[in-house]
Every structure is written in structure tokens, then in C-alpha cells.
Amino acid sequence: PLATVVAATPAALSPSLLNNVQAVGGAWMLSSVLFTTFSTTKYLKYAPPEDHGISHKKSPIQRAALLTLLRFSGSLFLGLVAHPNLHVMARIRETWQLLPTFALPALFLFIANYSNSISLNRIGIPLTYTSKCAIPLITLILTVALDGVNSLPSVPVLLTLIPIAVGIATASWNHPKFERLGFLAAMVSCTSQG
Numbered sequence: 001p002l003a004t005v006v007a008a009t010p011a012a013l014s015p016s017l018l019n020n021v022q023a024v025g026g027a028w029m030l031s032s033v034l035f036t037t038f039s040t041t042k043y044l045k046y047a048p049p050e051d052h053g054i055s056h057k058k059s060p061i062q063r064a065a066l067l068t069l070l071r072f073s074g075s076l077f078l079g080l081v082a083h084p085n086l087h088v089m090a091r092i093r094e095t096w097q098l099l100p101t102f103a104l105p106a107l108f109l110f111i112a113n114y115s116n117s118i119s120l121n122r123i124g125i126p127l128t129y130t131s132k133c134a135i136p137l138i139t140l141i142l143t144v145a146l147d148g149v150n151s152l153p154s155v156p157v158l159l160t161l162i163p164i165a166v167g168i169a170t171a172s173w174n175h176p177k178f179e180r181l182g183f184l185a186a187m188v189s190c191t192s193q194g
Helices: 002-012 021-045 060-081 088-147 155-159 161-172 180-193
Strands: none
Touching: 021 060, 021 088, 060 088, 088 161, 088 180, 155 161
């Protein structure tokens, strides 16, 4: 089935559709809502049946690393083959040439995804994503640290961060499954995305 989808993709996706920000963004949001959190949690929590008394358990850290590598390799594969102009070798060369441009953002995205997977496994969906609501606050702190106070947005915009901070604090205040490593992983993920 995957081969059929990949083979049909270049014909099905016109360049105008691929360049339509609303269509691509909407498809990403819809697929994230429908698949990402559910499938990530199922993968991280999956325990294969015991086979003749042999345990196949993997540590949560190994599962998080493997999940992150699968996501990145899957994205690379789709980026190479799901294109209206299906010249895979040319796409590989182009990707290799552009590597210096996107290596640092890709590293931060890798760290964010890896930390997010650890957090989901340790503290679950509610606290992980409640904690990740702090991304605007962390972005603000990083902006001031890197570019100075003059780079801040207007006061009304800054005031919109107050309900975010209060919401995160109240939602996380007495969470039944709080754990320091999981919370730290969620904060690392936030910082990497900020």
C-alpha cells in the first residue's frame, strides 16, 4: 500500500497544491491531530507478548531514540520521493548541498522530538503538552537573551503571555503523574523548539 501511495503521489499532487501554504499547513495540522500523539503513545507504550518466557522489553530511552530516528528517516524518504518532479538522485544531491543551511535547525528539531518522546513515555500526554505550551514564553526569553530587550514585541502582545503562563501553572499544579525526568524532557523539548 505504501508503494502505491508513493507512486501515485507525484501525479496526485500538483505543484500549485504543494506551494499552497494553507493546504500544506492544513494537511500537517490534520494529520498531527489524527495520528501523531496517538501513534507516538502507542509506539512508546507497546509491549510485545511474551514469547517462551523471553522478555522483549526495551528501555524507554531506546524507544524514544528509535522513534525519533524513524520519524526523521521517514520524513527524509518522503521529502525525496513525494515530489512532482521525481528525480530521486537529483533530490539527494540537492538535499546534501543544502545540508549546511538546515543542519542546526534539524538538530534542534531532533532534540525536541527525542525529548518529547521521552516526556510522553514518562509523564503522559496531558502534562507533556501542557508543559509545551510554554514555547511562547521560552521563545520570549531566548529572544531577549540573543537579541536584547529592544527586540521584544509591544506590551499588549507581551500581556497575552500571562494567560499562557497561568494556564500552564494551573494545569500542571497537581498532575497525578508528575516526574522530574519527564518534566525536564518536556522543558528541553520546549527550549529546542523556542
